[in-house]
Amino acid sequence: MSDTVIYPARKILTMAPWRPEATHVAVRDGRILGVGGLDKLRGWGEARIDERFANKVLLPGLVEGHCHLMAGTLWRYTYCGWFDVRDPDGRHVPASRSLDEVIATLGAAAAKSAGGAVTGWGFDPIYFGARRCSRADLDRVSTTRQVGLMHASCHIVNVNTAALEHAGLLRPGIEHPGIPLGEDGLPTGELKGPDAMGPVLEALGLHRSFLSGDERGILDFGRLCVRAGVTTATDLAAQHGDTEIDTLLRTTGAPDYPVRLVPLQRMIGTTPAEAVARARALKARSTERLRLGRIKVVADGSIQGFSARLRWPGYYNGAPAGLWYTAPEAMRECYTLALEHGVQVHTHTNGDEATELALDCIEQALRARPTPDHRFTIQHAQLANRAQFRRMATLGVSVNLFANHLFYWGDQHWSTTVGPERAARMNACASALREGVVLGIHSDAPITPLSPLFTAWCAVNRVSASGRVLGEHERIGLPEALHAITLGAAHTLQLDSEIGSIECGKRADFCVLEDDPGTAAPQALKDLRVWGTVQGGRIFRADA
Template sequence: MITIYNARKIITMNPAHAHTTHVAVRDGKILGTGSLEDLQGWGDYTLDERFADKVLMPGLIEAHSHLMEGSLWAYTYVGFFDRMAPDGQMQQGCKNLDDVLARMKKAEAKIEDPDAPMPAWSLDPIYFGNERVTRHDLDKISATRPIGIMHASGHIMNVNTKALELAGMLRTGVNHDGVPLGADGLPLGELKGPDVMTPVSPFVGFDRDMLNCDEAGMWKFGQLCVRAGVTTATDLANKLPPDVVDLMGRVTGNKKYPARVVSLRFHHGVSPEDLITHAEALKLKSTDMMRLGKIKVIVDGSIQGFSARLREPGYYNGAPNGLWYISPEHLAYIVEKSLEKGIHINTHTNGDQATQLVIETMTEALKKHPSPDHRFTLQHCQLADVAQFRKIAKLGMCVNLFANHHFYWGDQHYALTVGPERAERMNACATALRMGVPMAIHSDAPITPLAPLFTGWCAVNRLTASGRTLGEAEKISVADALYAITLGAAYTLHLDQEVGSIEAGKRADFAVLEDDPEEIGGDKLKDVRVWGTVQGGRIFAVDDL
């Protein structure tokens, strides 16, 4: 059964054949593209004209996200920016603390069980003039129900009095940098850093294993993918215990599930030896729609949390250097073993010292295990400088840069964390491409919204939320941005032979767009309207979600 789709324009990402009007699909794969005459030779076909006025692109690829993006929508969204919920309702941003409290009060009234915890997410007081949020504010929502709000960065949480009480923390004598105290000597309910969040988070409904994903969250994640034109998405840090693998296999195996999920085993909580063994075992469980067997190694923390490892001259505000989340020795072991066994490694490095450690570790490991096509990928890699990108290229590594970061936190990086010069070179997409480094760009959803076209807009314009252009020289063209969210991303995932472009033999994965991203203008790239997707030949319309 052959279906030929015609479209206003098909952007193929195949340089030999960049634009065309028809694509023929059989059994979820592409037979070819071209004019109708070019394709008729394949045999009997049905001409499907539903995309006649649409623009088709290769299905977009989100190369760094988390399935947790879907799970969080079970909780109240209180972010500063408008954000599309999986059900298509645009959640208005909360522009001040009163907005946050009003939204939560309304949601609170709908919870029947008076003792049930109330989690909310994406608070960002940075945009409220850094007004401090305290437990007394949250007590206005409810004094009897434990309440917790995760900040947008994921590094801070605000809780109410009841939550502190349940966690045994409503007492004097708490002595921790991450727990500010009020005049009465009691904690104010602001919990800064993962260490101080974890004793309280279970009491406010944030599951300890949120990174593991759940069934309802996965379906919501799938809806978000369709709305964003995404047909392949990563789940970048999962412990992948057997029950989670079963769940993920079942959900992605459902004929109605719209996205291929690439889930990485992250290195925490397991010895390096067991990590390698687990990754090898996981690889065997891969299906077309669920790709397993890759490893994520978290090397340092975050820049805005001052836990990233920076080289000289360190943090702009004088904060001490950040934290290692793995020892150099263990990193070396994992990298060497993975090169030897052909396991694909993705390293989380935010600070440039962490990136340098990975570069040096790879340099040595490749001498022991030369590997012509490993494509080990530096995730985030936000502060890398030109010399590092030069090295990265020579080592055959890829980068996946955090383009969205500029928009959401660029102003803070400029003023506080790394200062103007390094803030301007952060996520240096133009340098990466100039040095020949294969590159993807990402959202790290749920940290920022899952929307590759928005991510592309960020890389093209490099605007911050306050309107500052951060790093004119690192802007990239629309064409480069579109490549980064399709074939560029596919390459970093070793999937470029299957997806990322519309050409013969590849999966029939398309983003179906109302507007032409090549014509709309770089400043409007984020405004391209998404009709839906085609995934493995299956059609998913936003309107039908």
């Protein structure tokens, strides 16, 4: 018979309504045998008592419903962001709080390496006022080596003169909306959007296969998850070629890989029929720690990039209406085929017009192929309003809102992109719940840092980086926020029968905390200390 281990804990928050709190949890074969008091658990037979969590608080393993493996790969380059962070090893990485500090950070990184490109990431110049970074600034790091600085949004990169030259962009006469020119008629070194960034990324080491996760990146991503208390995480999304799938299978198959990955396959460069066929083929290759066979459709762009599709009256600063990334016909066909073949689809929408279109197309597909419990999910839906949440509830659509935006870009949304009124109801978690929609909340890491507890803090407090409260009425309570980063997110991934709560039969996935969220002040949620995780019964200590 397999070993049974009983863990006493200071407190266990189960997320199971009939027993919200407990003191002991029994684990066998990587699953939860039972939760409750010691006496009743002993009824399962011989068990070893493991006291290591006696002073800890256990939550269900946290579920990050929208992030990217790139969150792990970026760490081999130099962090240049505005906030202090911790790397996958748990080392404190200080912020760079001015352009001079960014240059100094990059300069130090350059001095440590003998040659090759110098690449930084996490740069967020919105905190530096109107001053833009130019190639002359980055020439201070090196005039001979290529220097690149990826912005936090991952939609803009700044490069030095050598990098522009290497990419063939140091020439007059360039006319491209993503490439601003200086007074000398040459590019300033700021490259905006995938097309403009394309020519420099390869040389900076930021090529596509790297961004979608190589072995080292997937391993580093796993360690970030342990530090954040995450036991199941998505990669949303990548083009799943055979090489990428083989790497994922091999890496997550290692006995000590600490996370269950749910990578979605992006529908791009294929017909809906091919995408659905590929998803079905990949689904069959799923393992316990690699759940394949889901599709992501991207409807529009981003709000801060002014490429999201907004309904009237559009952007607060008058920018034009944004871009469609997928034609409505293709969305509808994909949904219809996916329903027919039992494939789940997540749809990226940022603007409210994109959300409306996605809901129209889902409704049409459902009329053609009525399907119970399809679990189609809208990702971001940052501007969804109450009427749209009501439609989601009616159609059985779940939502995963981008709560971290409230903190990181809330001030920009208030002043520039959508204006004060709509900024106060962006990522409207309370409305979604009130209208009966299953809710997840997310970081979109590496766009913002991977930490569901921080994301929960954003949804509970709705405070921007400058301290402005964006819509108190859309705040949710602590229990709802914890539900969103466990069972709620698990529901959007069709995994709520396996994970998301601590109850008999589920996977033994725990987030192990030093502090008790049940007694913490709402403002302190982001500061709760994570000891590590238990994933499928295996123990992972963050500071090991």
